[in-house]
Amino acid sequence: MAETDRMLIDSAMPRFDAIIAEHTVVRADPTTTFQAARRLDFLSVRTPLLTASMWLRGLPTRLLGRPATPPPALVFTEDSAPLPGWLLLGDKPDREIAFGAVGKFWKPAIEWRDVPRAEFRDFAAPGWGKIAANFSVRQYGERTLLSYECRTVTTDPDSRKRFLRYWWLIRPFVGHIMRATLAKIKADAEPAPVR
16 A cells, blocks of 8 residues: 555554444545535534533532533644644645644543643553544545544553453444534535525
């Protein structure tokens, strides 16, 4: 396989403990679909279940008396990531955008760690987990196949055990969030219905 054909997510995380992927077909060309994915504000993704799960996820922080003020927008740019611990892993225009994070996300109050992009793939300090995710687009006839993949790997056996217990519980919610995210990108990319 040519290096140009290799997916960014494969380069960032070739091995993983857990993986989930969702797909949808979009009535738009790959460039338009990719631009909708690239501009996505993750805070604009809304469903009743998502709102409830985010409220529950933030409960430990609120019970500890810490402020839970969300940032004004959750958008990845070349210069910045929307949250501590998160970073843009790469961008192949009109094809794929990959992003990731290092953290202890199985804890009630997530602990994030900032890691430079160049160190993400090989980061292996014990006690941490890494998330790599991407949006990718492919021509699908006259439409576009939009995919969202998320991989997770841990850095030691104890963290893996803790993460896999957590993953068993949250995997259905992660799938729901991913499908809702794809639906938002699809709605942003497709032409408005003619009335």
